Amino acid sequence: MAKKQKNNLKFDTDWQYDPAPESPELAKLNDSYDLFIDGKFVKPTGGKYFDTTSPSSHKTLAKVAEADKRDVAKAVTAARKAYEGTWSRLRPSERGKYLFRIARVIQERSRELAVTESLDGGKPIRESRDIDLPLVASHFFYHAGWADKLSYAFAGRKVSPLGVAGQIIPWNFPLLMAAWKIAPALATGNTVVIKPAESTPLTSLKLAEIIQEADLPPGVVNIVTGAGSTGEAIVRHPDVDKIAFTGSTEVGKLIRKTLAGTDKRLTLELGGKAANIVFEDAALDQAVEGIVNGIFFNQGHVCCAGSRLLVQESIAETLVRKLKDRMGTLVVGDPLDKNTDIGAINSKEQLKKIQGYLKVGQREGAEIFQTSCSLPKRGNWCPPTLFLNASQSHRISQEEIFGPVLAVQTFRTVDEAIDKANNTPFGLSGGVWTDKGAKAFHVSERIKAGVVWTNTFNKFDPASPFGGYKESGFGREGGRHGLEAYLNVIEAGGNR
Amino acid sequence: MSLSATLANSPPIDSVGVAERVARFTTRSIKKSSKMEALKLALSMIDLTTLEGKDTEDRVRRLCYKARHLHVDLPELPTVAAVCVYPTMVKVAREELKDCGVQVAAVATSFPSGQDDLSLRIRQTKGAVRDGAQEIDMVISRGRFLAGDYQYVSDEIVAVKEACGEAHLKVILETGELQTLENVRKASDIAIDAGADFIKTSTGKVQPAATMEVTLVMLEAIRDHFQETGKIVGMKPAGGISNSKIAIRYLVMLRETLGNRWLTPDLFRFGASSLANDLLMQIVKQSSGVYQSSNYFSLD
């Protein structure tokens, strides 16, 4: 920064917010959870259980069954039986009504699910309560309505379901990712075997309870908890017609290789390194809010996070100052505290990875800035961090950190911003901030990413298709486009 | 700064983005001792107001009494910041509030419309100050502003500021008539540059009065001017802040936008009338644990 800053504001005020914790008892957790196969909770064949712990307190929350190859096989068999015997024979409107029911029960049990999500994964209760859970319910609600309307979704073409879908989901939005996978699969007439991430299985297991409550026919949804080998068993099982994976690019590539030569359909939703581009004619205070939302939301554990900031040089100093001020009001702490903005890092491993990058960035010569927020003693914590004066070739500007760390670069012209934004093997999302409409359309047209937010960021809706270009994966989830992943879409053929 | 430079620096505002930032303030959960602190702080920031055609000297006397004796049963309550009245009532208010720390504020400049010759408005201001008003709340000429005559608006504020002498000047933008947040920002920039000590949202006579969105835009204008020039300006939302819950949200917004220095009645006021009793009810509820009834809190 050029000149020394004067006239600073003090956000560590005399008047502090008292802790306002949500009660963990609202989660109503069992001591242990079994696998959910064929409509019932069953013990794992190998008799093994693993612990799921809270990343903020390191306490064990529950024991969870570990599914081995035999359990996965049982689940696929149940899914196949349910598909042929029940689900594909149901009137589509009846399928829809099951999904409507599930949506309603989710709304009823929202608080319980939100507290569970924050306990198990570390995200602030404010986010799980106000963002995750409403989206979960709306995903089921939205897709419920498609079940008997598929003939309208692909004009002139016929559709039919694929059969059994194997789905593997990550730990950053556990219940929301389960909704993104299960709702469209079921609406389009498929049955499901799904594996939640091993560090965040609990909300998926509660979803199993809700599925029972909704009286969904047995075997339509099967939930098998476990780690990498469980996922591999699903991917390799010969009677699975389709694989949907959300997770790291590394594992996504492995799955792509494993499925080579098979007829299995595949969609991948992988990593990202999105750039938020802020032009000098942007509404700056609102851009700051979008930047903060883009990288500090969910501790930065977001595939579409705006983890790079490209700011036009003429306003860089002003913008960075506003950004630092705004960061000064972010509260890092107990995920169950309603005032927490940034919760716990999901696991010790992830925290180590992030801390590794903090060292890398400093070694590379970028200028690190962290707020002086207080951090709790126990648990996995990382304060919101900026790397200023980053350059395009720094590793912190290229590699996905998956934490609350923002790499800041400047640019001078529109073309330079677009080029830098696209100069990455990833292509999941991007942000464009300008008050000029024509420019917003011009730039968003040229960003090579599956989701471009203009004058906003991290907005999700079940009606809005989501997915990446390039190494961020392929296929879309949500909206009319998202249905395609779970259907055979067949041309009428013949003469016209 | 020259007026054209001020106007050129006035930034675009995205109202959807502003609404999102405001929503974050409303989800803060203020409990226990931090709630009690906030309630008392809010109480100390109130400009107890009576601005009705039917005001009488007796009405004003009773309001001043209430300002000094908020509630019989509660010891150690702060006093409100000020009493705000029409210029004809300033002498009475000054007499009643002698030596008690509560300021006397007068609305002037042909409040609320401001549709009058500048000379008359200046004379009214000087008269109120002579009678003892320590603060003057003026209104800008919204018609001129909306017609693009920003120079006029800037000049009238400069003139009234001069007429105030030692008294503090609050400039009412009447945000309900300005309609867009960009207009609110522009008017704030003009007012701050022209010498306002405080910028204020509304007269309370036009709907909508204060909203969190316009307040945020005004607080951000104050922040930007402070960081650029070191100038310190206060802020007063008026009208529509009818209960403690809303008032606390405003304090959260103030805290997270301007920080420690502005969390004082010297730099932030609530223009409200029924808010005081709701704060008192909440204070009693916080200490007793029991929900209150308005029957136990005097009207004035």
Add this chain to the structure above:
Amino acid sequence: MSRNTSDKRLMVAKTYKLYIGGKFPRTESGRTFEARSPSGELLANLCRASRKDLREAVVVARKAFSDWSSRSGYNRGQILYRIAEMMEGRAEQMVNEICSQGVPATKSRKEVETAIERFVHYAGWADKYAQVHSSVNPVTSSHFNFSVPEAMGIVGIVAPNEPSILGLSTLLAPALAGGNVTIALVSETHPLAPATFAEILHSSDVPSGVVNILTGFRKELLHDLSTHMDVNAILAADLSPKERKLTEENSALNLKRVVHLPSKAVSATNHPGLSPILSLQETKTTWHPIGT
């Protein structure tokens, strides 16, 4: 009016009223007409709505339009689903009312169940029809050009005499899903269940004025509805050729859109699908330059 004289307890008979602006007023005209069972037994006196009632309904509907049409499709879908939930709970009552006017029990039951399914179906359209009907148009100039549907406004609904509830639901649900506000002229011959239906709407989070239910004589009300200058469209089913011609002639006054569905479209074996929604939408096309 009593149903079962062998009961020891005297039942409290229901008064049937209009539903306007979220309230249940009597007709300002004070007139009534009778609903009788096939054997001639008097079942109830219904309000014979007047043109002033209709005028009032148009006023409240207009007030309600801005809010209803600007709600998200998701929100409207949730409300339509809630209507289905409430109908499910009150199904027995409606079935009894339909039966009491001569429709066999199995047929009434099927009718009410199908009506519930219709609401579930159109609930699911509310946040999707825009996706199916909108487009980004590939114009040759450097412009972003997009077409989107927009609710027409006040839709006058003329429901068939039979099936009373299924006909009303089949017309009402798509109009509401698409963001329109409605004034419904319900069955003249079988008005009981439609009048009860108003109570179901009232407990379903439907904002006041979005649906207004008028019982009465079609001959009177159709004229007033089709000539009213502040009604934007009429959605009707099973009109006679004479009624249809009259409606279309009157519509010329302000060019209100007239959509007429044949009787089979509102039967239990047929489903009118997406068309009724789209026929009550305008299409707006917007251009915006793409450039720096």
